[in-house]
Amino acid sequence: DNVPPIIDPMAMDMTVECEEGSDPLQDFQDWLDDNGGAEATDECGGGITWTNNSMGLSDDCGITGMETVVFTAMDECGNEATTEATFTITDNTPPSIDIEAMDLKVECSMDGGADETFQEWLDDNGGAEASDVCGEITWTNDGMLSDDCGGTGFSFVIFTATDECGNTATTQASFTAGDDTPPEITVEAMDMSVECDGSTDPLQAFQDWLDANANAMAEDLCGGITWTNNSMGLSDDCGITGMETVTF
Numbered sequence: 001d002n003v004p005p006i007i008d009p010m011a012m013d014m015t016v017e018c019e020e021g022s023d024p025l026q027d028f029q030d031w032l033d034d035n036g037g038a039e040a041t042d043e044c045g046g047g048i049t050w051t052n053n054s055m056g057l058s059d060d061c062g063i064t065g066m067e068t069v070v071f072t073a074m075d076e077c078g079n080e081a082t083t084e085a086t087f088t089i090t091d092n093t094p095p096s097i098d099i100e101a102m103d104l105k106v107e108c109s110m111d112g113g114a115d116e117t118f119q120e121w122l123d124d125n126g127g128a129e130a131s132d133v134c135g136e137i138t139w140t141n142d143g144m145l146s147d148d149c150g151g152t153g154f155s156f157v158i159f160t161a162t163d164e165c166g167n168t169a170t171t172q173a174s175f176t177a178g179d180d181t182p183p184e185i186t187v188e189a190m191d192m193s194v195e196c197d198g199s200t201d202p203l204q205a206f207q208d209w210l211d212a213n214a215n216a217m218a219e220d221l222c223g224g225i226t227w228t229n230n231s232m233g234l235s236d237d238c239g240i241t242g243m244e245t246v247t248f
Contacts, residue, residue: 018063097128097129097170181222
């Protein structure tokens with residue numbers, strides 16, 4: 001017996017996609033075990049032994065790769081015939097966004113808490129989660145907080161999940177740092193009376209009292225404070241006497 005086995009059909013190329021529900025590496029092993037779909041017969045009878053020269057898939061992005069494999073059919077007398085085919089794993093499937101990014105609104109604070117919370121929200125991808133069958137995921141975003149009044153601001157952010165092969169999926173959400181909290185009056189305005197006795201200038205004392213907001217003090221968690229009052233001037237009593245109740 002010097003006649004090699006007859007291979008029919010020959011091994012066939014196979015391409016599988018890295019997608020949900022697939023197991024490309026198991027598909028590759030199954031393809032090898034099936035000799036790429038090749039079959040062989042031998043005129044001399046007896047069994048045929050199959051071998052192949054696979055060294056494993058090339059190391060491309062994620063778990064993608066390819067290999068051209070030579071399958072060898074050998075009869076019992078050592079005669080051989082070969083066939084070759086290529087197995088390829090591709091990844092053209094974007095990641096799956098399993099949980100969408102979520103809007104967040106926070107109240108601003110003097111200690112920069114809004115900026116810090118915004119960064120934490122960005123770092124957490126707005127609460128979004130994604131998965132990919134073929135490899136790891138890298139997140140990026142285009143977030144930038146606007147500079148509004150006090151420490152307030154707004155940002156509409158696109159979060160992008162990119163797999164190792166460059167396929168992308170996006171999810172969007174907004175971040176708002178608002179200010180709906182009024183300033184806190186920490187020291188109330190105080191009444192003041194002055195005597196027209198020549199030791200003071202009552203009208204100047206009145207103006208100083210207004211300028212000092214009647215010694216009232218206030219603070220705000222979101223930024224600076226501007227004082228105003230509703231003074232229309234002292235009542236016109238005798239001489240330069242008079243009074244006014246002022247709202248600061």
